[in-house]
Amino acid sequence: MLKRLGLIFGPVIVAVVAVIAGIMLMPEDNNKHDYQAEQRAANALTPIVFKNKTLKQRALSDKQHRFVPFFGSSEWSRMDTFHPSVLAEGYHRSYRPFLLGQRGAQSLTQYFGMQQITKQLTNKQAVYVISPQWFVKHGEDPNAFKYYFNQAQALTWLQHAKGTTADRYAAKRLLAMNVSSSLNGYLRRIADGKKLTANDQGWISMKLRFLNHEDSLFSDMQLGNNYTKRVLPKTANLPKAYNETKLNALADKYAAEHTKSNQFGIDDKFYQQRVAKQLGKLRGSQRQFNYLQSPEYGDLQLALQQFAATHTNVLFVIQPVNEKWAAYTGLDMKMYDQTVAKIKSQLTTQGFTNIADFSQSGDKQYFMQDTIHMGWRGWLAFDKRVNHFLTTPQSTPTYHMQDKYYGHDWMMATSVN
Known part of the structure; x- marks a missing residue:
């Protein structure tokens, strides 16, 4: 019987071992730069690219082409003629956005994603979009977090965790998200302020080596085609030379053509698909x-x-809400303004003073494409601030971090005083 089982399963076991060995022995190659492939990755907006280490490292380390990480959520998928990727391409900017965002992704997802690109962030610039709508009672949706989570991110983080206040907080948040039972023992140690053992680190290194090789092996299979289908064609709609007046007029024209079905200034397609059928219930x-x-x-x-x-110089962008829609749904705008003030206080008191605050622009015509996302005129205002930040000399920021912002008192505070 054992001989028969060996004949049946032996070749399978050998094949599995061979595959694992092949992956482990394959060199990690993140240095092959292909600009077209990097552009496709930068605009792919797929969960696979969002989680992939190799693709991000390859583009962000390209010395011939400057890709800048644009952290955010679902706003990047609003790819109209005035989207930052279209404007950067159309006007041959010295940088190209690498779009890092997905629907439902928030700061916890972004933090663990950053573990894959710390070298590429060091002494560089970045753009980070903050939506006040993220700051709900329970924070990021665990289902969304698990969908975008890559175990290699947590393992990389565990290799460097020192038991600081930040580390303990991050470990507790990962435990709350219940992402992987195989990590729980390590996370509990860090959450308790303890160091990992040499055996722990050995297992982590071995597992991470396998995952990183796997990441590299499958990195080029899911790049998508947004760059060739949704970015490049739209550059033909732009004025040949950058002209703010002409661009705003064009934005008004496009917006007027696409907001005829409702009184909120919402894109017609979005309104018909997401709003119209349940309009009464949403009041x-x-x-x-x-x-x-x-x-x-x-x-x-x-x-x-x-x-x-990583000494990263960051421009933080605070998104507005569509004020006509806010009035219809009863959103407390005083509460919203206090939220923005709280976010800005947390930033500025620690030295993060580059802030593009659009929170008061939600009532401007054609600034919003839907209920909570910028478009048309909003994208142009966004681009003006971002382009200036990324193309003019910026002073080196001095950061002074404060652990109080991990505390319950701050997270539950209803004012900044």
Whole structure:
């Protein structure tokens, strides 16, 4: 019987071992630069690219072409003629956005994603979009976090965890997200302020080596075609030379053509697909929303901690809300303004003073494409601030991090005083 089983399963076991050995022995090659492939990755907006280490490292380390990480959420998928990727391509900017965002991704996802590109962030610049809507009672949705989570990110982080306040907080948040039972023992040690053992580190290194080789092996299989289908063609619509007046007029024209079906200034397609059928139910639906008390403030602090550690000069962009829609749904704009003030206080008191605050622009015509995302005129205002930040000399920031922002008192505070 044992001989028969060996004959049946032996070749399978040998094949599996061979595959694992092949992956482990294959060299990690992140240095092959192909500009077209890097552009495809930078604009792919797929979960696979979002989680892939090799693709991000390859583009962000390309010395011939300057890719800049643009951290955010679902706003990057609004690829109209005035999208930052289209404008950067159309006007041959000295940089190209590498879009790092997905629907439902927030600061905790971004923090662990940063673990894959710390070298590429060191002494560089970045853009980080913050949406006040992230700061809900329970913070990031665990299902969204697990969908975008890559175990290699956590293992890389564990290799460098020292038991600091930030490390303990991050470990507790990962445990709360229940991402992987195989990591829980290590996470509990860090959460308790303990160091990992030599055996722990040995296992982590071996597992990480396998995952990184696997990441490299499959890196070029899911690049998507946004660059060739949604970015390049739209550059033909732009004025040949950058002209703010002409661009704003063109934005008004396009926006007027695409907002004929509703009184909110929302893109017609979005309105018909996402709003119209349940419009009555949505009246007053946001009266009880509160963004002032949330673990998201602690998660944001993790991202800030990482930027400080890598000496990254960051432009933070605060998105507005569509004020006509806010009035219809009953969103408390005083609460919203207090939320923005709290976010900005957390940034500025620690030296993060480059802030493009568009929170008061939600009532401007054609600034918003839908209920919570910029478009048309909004993208142009965004681009003006971002382009200036990335193409003119900037002073080197001095960061002074404060552990109080991981505390319950701050996360539950309803004012900045």
